[in-house]
Amino acid sequence: MRRDYEIIRNLIAENSKVLDLGCGNGELLAYLKKEKNIKGKGIEINGQRVSESIARGITVYQGDMEEVLPEYPDKAYDYIIISQTLQEVRNPELVLTHSLRVARFVIVSFPNFGHWRVRFYILCRGRIPSSIGGFNYTWYETPDVHPLSIRDFEDYCKIKNIRIVRAYYLAKDKEVRVSPNFFATLGIYMITHSQ
């Protein structure tokens, strides 16, 4: 199993209620159902991926998370997972704010655009990175409309009074201990409203 999925699994309590925003083909929810007996639900905008989720036995809503999330009641879920999706949404602020309202804990992972390869790519070539590490898209094809770095995200949490419960930094599935914003390709966080 993917290392980031294993980390997410370890963060989640047995028998909990989980909402996966941008659940794709339902692989993560199916894994958590099997490992942690969660009651899961996904939101996914792509019809074919919704059908793949249904084929895995996942409950899924086909639609735009930014449209439906504001309508969900407070604390309806134990966890909301935003797995490598935050940088793709039109309004990350809205998604984060409502996620923190709808779930007790929000698990966020995203590709770190502060990684040294990205920095050197721009510095040396003067181009937006593509086809390196986890950054696979040309500027005109990328779904990543809001690229962010580990430092960006942690600053955001500080400004918005969001408590970071756990943070993990990965590079090639291995944990990064030093200078994560320079060395990690992926950041995984569990956050909650600070109280």
Place this chain on the structure above:
Amino acid sequence: MEEVYYVETQYYTFAYPPNELKLESGEKLGPITLAYETYGELNKDKTNAILILHALSGDAHVAGYHKGDRKPGWWDNMVGPGKAFDTNKYFVICSNVIGGCKGSTGPSSINPATGKPYGLDFPVITIKDMVNAQRHLIDYLGIEKLLCVAGGSMGGMQVLQWTVSYPERVRSAIPIATASRNKAMQIAFNEVGRQAIMSDPNWNRGDYYDKTPPNTGLAIARMVGHITYLSEESMEQKFGRRLRQKEKYGYDFSIDFEVESYLHHQGLSFTQRFDANSYLYITKAIDYFDLADGYGSLFEAFSNSTHIKFLVISFTSDWLYPPSQSKEIVRALEANGIDVTYREIESSYGHDAFLLEAEEQTRIISSFLKYVYEEIE
């Protein structure tokens, strides 16, 4: 080569006086006959029964062939051995609605009080009445709990009504291309159809069973209805501005365009298989449909349905029962914490997509049913 699946229509009569069925209008109806068909085998524990509900012009003959027929039932691409509603696994039931003209008691049936067809003496029926009648059939078949209720359009309305009227009898539900209430535009189209029928002199206030029926009115009603089942895109693809068997315009009011010819054919062939009074009664039942009625809100209506698993399906180009109305249903279910999956299938076929988009529906419905069935096994 696929094996030909033969099936026969069966009949169940109940609600004999003095135990008539009490209707929503306050009137009583009885005796009532329901025409129905079954496919596959009911298992020992009677846990594999699926009830399929038909749309406005449908009937009990959902799949397979009647002996001597060249065309199969109306949802044969979805119901049968190895199909979405797999009759090797499930026991599938489909019944004709009351008010219909395909073997169930309706305005063309003989009124026992007069010995003549009911005509307008037939009481106005509602979706809830249709479902109440079906419940008697399910009782008679000895089924305590249906594995699933499924259907499109008016069939979907019956699905929703089942989950609200008899939640304890339903494990899962698949409402397709439908709505929790008929809205102004939908009522408007139905009213045009009814006026076409009632303006036909042959209608004769519904008393025409020993005379020429109001075929012109019924055909026009069907033409209007049929337009609402298609989409701008599918009509453009199918007909465009192509002329019918001519090179240039006729400069008269004969048929010029292919689309006109198609609608005339649809209207005419409908008069061969449908009763005008049934069209009036069933469209009225659809117009009266408002699931929230008597509950205060749609959210309240579903408050006893929390154990039911839902799969709600809509189609992108359906403008008669658009995805927005399916989403209203999904929101009300979600607000109750009900397990609901929503799929909006990309299709250019308009409302008719629920009859035509077999491949994608098969994929999701067969998976959905598999998991629901596994839970009880």
